[in-house]
Amino acid sequence: xxxxxxxxxxxLLFAIGATGVLIRRNAIVVFMCIELxxxxxxxxxxxxxxxHGNLDGQIIAFFTMVVAAAEVVVGLAIIVSLFRSRxxxxxxDASLMKx
Amino acid sequence: MENLIALLVAAPLLGAAVLLCxxxxxxxxxxxxxxxxxxxxxVVAVVLFADMLGKGAEERTLSQHLFSWLxxxxxxxxxxxxxxxxxxxxxxxxxxxxxxxxxxxIGYMEHDERRRRFFGYxxxxxxxxxxxxxxxxxxxxxxxxxxxxxxxYLLIGFWQHKPSAxxxxxxxxxxxxxxxxxxxxxIMLMFTTFGTFAFGPVLEATGETSExxxxxxxxxxxxxxxxxxxxxxxxxxxxxxxxxxxxxxALIHAATMVTAGVYLIVRSGAIFxxxxxxxxxxxIVGAVTLLFGAIVGCAKDDIKKALAGSTMxxxxxxxxxxxxxxxxxxxxxxxLVTHGFFKAGLFLGAGSVMHxxxxxxxMRKYGGLRKYMPVTFVTFGLGYLAIIGFPGLSGFFSKDKIxxxxxxxxxxxxxxxxxxxxxxxxxxxxxxxRVMLLTFFGEKRWQPDAEGHAPHPHESPKTMTIxxxxxxxxxxxAGGFFGIGDRFLHWLEPVTGxxxxxxxxxxxxxxxxxxxxxxxxxxxxxxxxxxGPVPVTAPRGSLLTRAARRDLLQDDFNHVVLVRGxxxxxxxxxxxxxxxxxxxxxxxxxxxGGLSGRLRKLQNGYxxxxxxxxxxxxxxxxxxxxxxxxx
Numbered sequence: 001x002x003x004x005x006x007x008x009x010x011x012l013l014f015a016i017g018a019t020g021v022l023i024r025r026n027a028i029v030v031f032m033c034i035e036l037x038x039x040x041x042x043x044x045x046x047x048x049x050x051x052h053g054n055l056d057g058q059i060i061a062f063f064t065m066v067v068a069a070a071e072v073v074v075g076l077a078i079i080v081s082l083f084r085s086r087x088x089x090x091x092x093d094a095s096l097m098k099x
Numbered sequence: 100m101e102n103l104i105a106l107l108v109a110a111p112l113l114g115a116a117v118l119l120c121x122x123x124x125x126x127x128x129x130x131x132x133x134x135x136x137x138x139x140x141x142v143v144a145v146v147l148f149a150d151m152l153g154k155g156a157e158e159r160t161l162s163q164h165l166f167s168w169l170x171x172x173x174x175x176x177x178x179x180x181x182x183x184x185x186x187x188x189x190x191x192x193x194x195x196x197x198x199x200x201x202x203x204x205i206g207y208m209e210h211d212e213r214r215r216r217f218f219g220y221x222x223x224x225x226x227x228x229x230x231x232x233x234x235x236x237x238x239x240x241x242x243x244x245x246x247x248x249x250x251x252y253l254l255i256g257f258w259q260h261k262p263s264a265x266x267x268x269x270x271x272x273x274x275x276x277x278x279x280x281x282x283x284x285x286i287m288l289m290f291t292t293f294g295t296f297a298f299g300p301v302l303e304a305t306g307e308t309s310e311x312x313x314x315x316x317x318x319x320x321x322x323x324x325x326x327x328x329x330x331x332x333x334x335x336x337x338x339x340x341x342x343x344x345x346x347x348x349a350l351i352h353a354a355t356m357v358t359a360g361v362y363l364i365v366r367s368g369a370i371f372x373x374x375x376x377x378x379x380x381x382x383i384v385g386a387v388t389l390l391f392g393a394i395v396g397c398a399k400d401d402i403k404k405a406l407a408g409s410t411m412x413x414x415x416x417x418x419x420x421x422x423x424x425x426x427x428x429x430x431x432x433x434x435l436v437t438h439g440f441f442k443a444g445l446f447l448g449a450g451s452v453m454h455x456x457x458x459x460x461x462m463r464k465y466g467g468l469r470k471y472m473p474v475t476f477v478t479f480g481l482g483y484l485a486i487i488g489f490p491g492l493s494g495f496f497s498k499d500k501i502x503x504x505x506x507x508x509x510x511x512x513x514x515x516x517x518x519x520x521x522x523x524x525x526x527x528x529x530x531x532x533r534v535m536l537l538t539f540f541g542e543k544r545w546q547p548d549a550e551g552h553a554p555h556p557h558e559s560p561k562t563m564t565i566x567x568x569x570x571x572x573x574x575x576x577a578g579g580f581f582g583i584g585d586r587f588l589h590w591l592e593p594v595t596g597x598x599x600x601x602x603x604x605x606x607x608x609x610x611x612x613x614x615x616x617x618x619x620x621x622x623x624x625x626x627x628x629x630x631g632p633v634p635v636t637a638p639r640g641s642l643l644t645r646a647a648r649r650d651l652l653q654d655d656f657n658h659v660v661l662v663r664g665x666x667x668x669x670x671x672x673x674x675x676x677x678x679x680x681x682x683x684x685x686x687x688x689x690x691x692g693g694l695s696g697r698l699r700k701l702q703n704g705y706x707x708x709x710x711x712x713x714x715x716x717x718x719x720x721x722x723x724x725x726x727x728x729x730x
Contacts, residue, residue: 021710030707095704 006047013040027079027089031072038068100150101161103143104180104233107190110140111197111225118219126215130208133218134201137225141194148187156593159184162235173294181235181298185594188432189232189362192439196354197225199566203447204346206562207454217257217344224250228355232362236297237286240363244282244327247356248275254351255343267339274336278326282363285319288312302369313370317377320367321384324360328414330388335653337411338395341403345450348403353410353446354439361414361435364421365428368595371421378422379512382505385419386519388412391651393526397533398647400637401460402449405534406442409486412523413438419516420501426600427504429591433581434497440573441485441493447567448479451559452538456545457552462537463635466544471556474564476539478571483535485574487528488617493578495613498524500582503609507600514603521616528620536628544635 013036020033042061049057083089114136118129125132151159160183169176182190201221208214227246234240252275256268289296292312293304305313324330329337340352351357364371364381371378392411399405417435420427453460455472469476485492488499502524506517547553558564581587588597602609639645646652701712 018714022707022714025707091706094706 129215281322328360349446381422389415444570496582532624
């Protein structure tokens with residue numbers, strides 16, 4: 001199978017993730033969309049690794065997974081504590097960072 | 100001998116320091132101390148004079164170098180004195196009349212609580228004035244010049260509790276500052292032109308200097324002289340200066356300080372000799388002021404203000420003579436000295452009258468005082484005869500010479516200046532006769548004042564009458580002593596130089612004309628004030644009279660042209676500042692504020708909106724990168 005198709009799939013997944021981040025309000029869903037974007041990137045890296053015949057992309061994919069795992073831990077903790085304090089998981093409710 | 104010169108200045112300066120810093124302890128004896136130190140200065144002056152007379156004309160100039168004031172590379176300012184015949188004349192006049200007026204003030208200021216301070220100021224004035232005439236360079240002269248300005252300010256405003264006196268002092272100071280600017284500019288010009296401002300080098304170097312530069316320096320010196328000597332256009336302060344105590348008016352605003360301008364011009368004669376245009380302006384200023392002061396003097400009912408107008412007019416004569424160049428310098432100084440005698444005497448007489456009349460100054464409320472104040476009447480009368488130029492008295496000799504010199508200027512100018520001087524002599528006779536008739540002759544017109552105190556005219560104490568008598572002697576004999584045999588001319592000629600002018604009219608004709616106009620002036624005044632009763636309230640008078648009562652609208656002119664003009668200028672500057680300068684600054688601020696207000700709205704706190712910016716930015720960057728690659 002042509003590896004370019006993987007790139008198309010990666011682009012499609014990234015676009016879906018980005019749209020989700022932009023339009024959804026639920027913090028959990030936004031978070032999942034970010035994961036989707038990260039994994040789209042992983043897919044693209046692996047595909048490039050395959051296309052170019054070296055392992056760099058695969059190694060970076062592993063790094064990304066580690067970082068994503070750490071990010072999930074921190075991000076979920078923030079979302080839980082936000083929910084506790086506001087009884088809502090909507091990202092629009094946490095709009096205090098303005099003048 | 101030359102070591103004594105500094106003593107002339109030091110004595111009154113010491114007096115001023117002790118009296119002004121000494122405090123109340125000196126209240127009882129302060130006036131005697133001040134008078135004694137003034138007299139000491141006079142005694143030193145007489146000693147120096149006697150010594151000077153014993154020498155030949157060539158060796159008479161003494162100089163004393165005290166110390167280097169500002170020893171800077173290429174700029175040498177010394178505190179050094181120079182005593183020549185011109186300075187000697189002034190020193191004798193200043194210390195002599197000054198001492199007499201100190202004595203007079205003992206009586207005049209007897210009831211004033213601040214008499215010690217008054218004498219301190221008088222001594223300060225003497226020191227500054229002597230410094231002015233003794234300095235051997237223009238910078239030190241400037242120190243004295245400012246010093247007399249300060250003393251004049253302090254003394255005009257001596258009764259500072261009267262708002263009119265405080266205002267008059269401020270006015271005198273401000274108007275004088277305008278003239279002082281002229282002197283400082285002249286000194287700066289001298290320094291750039293000659294590289295020095297000592298009299299000797301400057302006056303010797305005038306021969307090799309361009310006429311333009313000399314004219315500029317001359318005109319600036321004239322401006323200075325106008326300020327100090329109350330000449331048009333800086334004359335407006337002198338009338339108001341009569342708010343000061345009468346001895347001050349006599350000493351400072353008649354006999355000495357106001358003649359400093361004449362001294363300056365005569366001292367700088369070499370500069371003016373090289374600048375005929377500047378000389379012409381000097382004569383014009385003198386001629387205009389001569390008539391101006393005389394006309395003002397005719398209309399004033401305040402005895403001191405009438406005399407102030409007369410002072411202005413007489414100094415106009417001196418400035419006119421000084422502007423004539425070498426044919427007039429000697430006569431300017433001669434008139435200055437005789438004027439110093441008779442005008443000081445007249446002012447002291449006026450002070451004596453006021454002293455006896457509860458400080459009333461309106462001549463229309465005097466009348467018939469000759470019976471009550473015989474000494475004042477006689478001394479004032481002699482001063483009167485001297486100032487109008489009655490043949491044989493002081494004013495006759497000096498004024499006649501000036502009129503003759505004015506005619507001798509030659510050409511149309513000579514005729515115009517001579518005629519103006521003659522006309523001035525007629526008006527002088529008129530207004531002085533008026534003062535005399537209103538004060539000492541006719542019916543008594545005084546009435547009780549608002550509180551019911553009727554004045555009891557009486558003769559003044561000895562301390563006041565003796566100086567008047569001495570000055571009256573000067574008024575009578577000084578002119579003859581100086582004029583007969585050209586004594587004064589020979590005395591002063593080595594310093595100022597002299598050239599005999601060729602008058603189109605013979606000396607006898609000029610003398611005849613002078614006496615003729617004098618009689619006309621006296622007759623006119625007699626017809627108007629001597630025959631019938633004089634109204635106590637002044638009649639409305641003609642347009643000219645009313646204008647002259649307001650000093651020929653000088654203050655109105657200054658107000659409209661200078662004050663209003665200045666106000667308009669500052670207002671327009673404020674307007675420009677508010678609209679243009681502030682507009683630019685505030686506009687920039689407002690634009691920035693508005694812009695950031697809009698930008699602020701981007702910071703809405705919604706994480707999603709920040710994400711949009713991030714994605715948008717990333718998209719733009721990627722698009723740009725791709726585009727660049729494609730190109």
